[in-house]
Amino acid sequence: MxxxxxxxxxxxxxxxxxxxxxxxxxxxxxxxxxxxxxxxxxxKTYVIQEGDLVLVYDSKYYKFPGKLQTRWAGPFKVVELNSNGSMQIQDLGEECAPVKVNALRVKPYFK
Incomplete structure (x- = not known):
């Protein structure tokens, strides 16, 4: 070649x-x-708006789950929704939480 x-x-x-x-x-x-x-x-997608009550997932029991350990904290009131998927929450005692919470870590609270 x-x-x-x-x-x-x-x-x-x-x-x-x-x-x-x-x-x-x-x-x-x-x-x-x-x-x-x-x-x-x-x-699962939830429609959450300002003023709704939500439960927040508590990840500290992620690695050591107990049978009777509750993994959801709350209820909390949604104060502000952000465009990036986070939300500002406050407990029912009207104190704002120090951090914003990702919307994927919450679910609606039904009385």
Whole structure:
């Protein structure tokens, strides 16, 4: 094989390799999209507005769960909703909490 032929052959191999990488990337993205849709389908979404009562998940018992340990603290009143998915809460004694809480860590409180 001459020098030009070997360069053309190598170029063809590189093009085929790039095509295989592109196909693998598209396949991986499709798999990840399906996996995300399946996961998101199982998430519970609550509509929480300002003034609602909520319970907050207490993660300190995450690694050592006891049978009778309560994992939800509250009820708390929602004072402010933020666009990034967090909320400012206050207990029923009208004292504001020192930190904002992620909306995924709360669930509605029903009397």
């Amino acid at each position: 001459g020098e030009e032929e070997s360069l053309k052959e190598r170029y063809i191999q590189l093009v085929k390799l790039e095509e295989k990488r592109l196909i693998a990337q598209q396949s991986l993205e499709a798999i990840q999209k399906r996996r995300k849709e399946r996961h998101d389908k199982n998430l």
